[in-house]
Amino acid sequence: MKVLVVGGGGREHALCWKLKRSPSVSEVVCAPGNPGITRDARCVDISAEDVDGLMGLALAEKPDLVVIGPEVPLVLGLGNQLRAEGFPVFGPDKAAANLEGSKSFSKRLMYEAGVPTARFEVHVDVDEAVDTIRSWGAPIVVKASGLAAGKGVVVAQTEKEAIDAVRDMLSGNSFGDAGSQVVIEECLIGEEASCLFIVSGDTILPLASSQDHKALLDGDKGPNTGGMGAYSPAPCVTADVESVVLETIARPIIAALKKRGAEFIGILYAGVMLTEEGPKTLEFNVRFGDPECQPLMSRLKSDLGLVLLAAANKALDGVTLEWEEGTALCVVVTSEGYPASFEKGQVIGGLDAVEAAGAAVFHAGTAEKDGAIVNAGGRVLGVTAVAPTVKEAQSIVYGALEKLEWPGAFYRKDIGYRAVARGEG
Template identity: 50%
Template sequence: MKVLVVGGGGREHAIVWKLAKSPQIDEIYAAPGNPGIGRLATCVNIAAEDIPGLAEFAKKNNIDLTVVGPEAPLVAGIVDEFKNRGLTVFGPDKAAAQIEGSKIFSKNLMKKYNIPTADYKVFKDPNDAISYIDTAPMPIVVKADGLAAGKGVIIAPDRSTAKEAVKTMMIDKAFGKSGSCIVLEEYLEGPEVTVLAFCDGKRAVPMVSSRDHKRVFDNNKGPNTGGMGAVSPAPAYTPEIAKIVERDIIQRTIDAMASEGAPFQGVLYTGLMITKNGPKVLEYNCRFGDPEAQVVIPRLKTDLVEVMQAVIDGDLTNAKIEWKSEVAVCVVIASGGYPGHYETGKVISGLDDAEKNGSIVFHAGTAEKDRKIITAGGRVLGVTALGKDVDEARKLAYESVSKIRFEGMHYRKDIGL
């Protein structure tokens, strides 16, 4: 088999790493890929958003399966384009990808089908939103309707922060069209859990749980990021809670999407808050999470190609999906200053040493220059280790992190705690 993986971040590196272990695969291409992916696959210089270019490449090179990593091409309809050209592709089509592409669509879906989530109101006019904030309980969550590269959600502790967030999104157009409509949402409290699920349009098969660490500094301080690390399984996700989530949230979501004429085939990401009133949905994504993929995929025993094929065929009924019992911890190493302004082009050393204890270093924002690996993004690397328990996995991951060096590098010391 020839496979094309679309994307070039840590999530795509984890997908390529797992696909490379499949006996069914002869060749892997990645577009655009990164230097870490380049050790396992042939990187081709086509942007993840260049849908016609990707389809052309897949057709010309007789690609048997294309796996789409990021949300932007999914929301833009890459799956529809590939299917129209008779190409096999893994991921939800444009109608199903709305579940991430529009916060308003997903909130209205949950309301209609009685899927537990935070109370909310939708606003198209900034003045109406600001007036509502004057009487709304604080804290409040301000969400841009469309995609905003993980930066479109602001947890506002007070009214002035909430109003500033509305101004940033709706008046200053910080996220372009994505912020022309917003959702103001009740603030939920409790431990967060992410559950990814393979979905064939009718049935959802949940993966092992994980927990992302969103804030940039230790002890959950500082601004939100795309994710500073993750642990799997999530400590707060008990078997009792899992049963409720699988029945009342994940499967109900898949049933709801089918009823709406947008059956979901691919990976559904459900971000949950375990509140005192039970689990509630914070958000959906239409693909593997990042960095959650970097702890979930290494725990998968089953050949990923087999699972993806069952999803594409619309029949997960007989799929035997097995998981390792070990705990996985991923520590993200970021550029200094991230998620604000940061510099790139810093030479990275110690990458080979970091993998000597069995850890895996996933490249997220790297490039190659003069035969050296350099930084090329905010989140640069994700170091994943598996252990018999969280203490062992943390020890191995941080041991590996200590071998890596670049100017200004920053990472949290409390991932997995």
């Protein structure tokens, strides 16, 4: 079958890479794609946010399946329009995508559905938000309600830091419309994990567990980012934890959406904190995580095309997934200065040598200029390897990264450290 993948980041590269290797897939088309994705798909230069352009592409290409990678086209309703034209689509409709598109909606729906989560308040007024912060004290979490590319979250260690974040979002407009509302939450304590599920109506199929590293610096220090690395499986997500997350978080939220008339087809991503009281929900996403997708696709043995098509056609019941043993680990290479300002257009060399050292290179924020690969975004590469243990996967990835020829590169040196610290690496 022919598959159209929407998006052009590291997540979409991993999906195209896996789909190309799926026996059921004869051709992969990606819009807009990136220089790395051209090795695995035919790329068409149409923005992932250009709904009309993407509809025209789908009508011209007539794919057997459309996979929508990023959250923005989902929130814009691309899934609705594609389904109206009869295309099988992996990705939720606009109403269900609001679970990620609006953190205030998501938190209220969690409360309605009885999903365990942090205490919260939603504010549009700076003074009222400041009063809440001073009443609750720190540490405390401040989130821009709308889409902020994974960066609209501040885990404030002091009241001043939280108040500055609120003023920046509501008055300084640092996140535009995404920050016109803020969600203030109590700060949950524990270990964070990513629990992803393929959802098709009432059928919910868990993916292998993974753990992201949101903070910029080693030891989970520094500002939040879109993700500096991930690995799968996450030892902290035991079979018991997975069962609790499925029954107390995934099933209730999908049922609550259905009650509102929003049937979910696609990926439900539950970011959870494993607290002393049990798993609690930090946030929901409605698509594969980035960088969690890279290690998950590296471990998946099943035919991805068949699995996603079954979900799109509401035929997921009875489908099972097979996974490679061991650990897949992805280190994200960013432009120096990310998540703040950074210089674009720097030539990136040594990519063949990195792969020759045993790692796969998934492109995210790259472009081609005068025949060379250059950085074109904050998160640029996802260097990934599979090995029997976390330590061995670390050794392969970090050894391969020594071959990278890019003085402006930055990456954490401790991805997977929690698994190693637990003695399970």
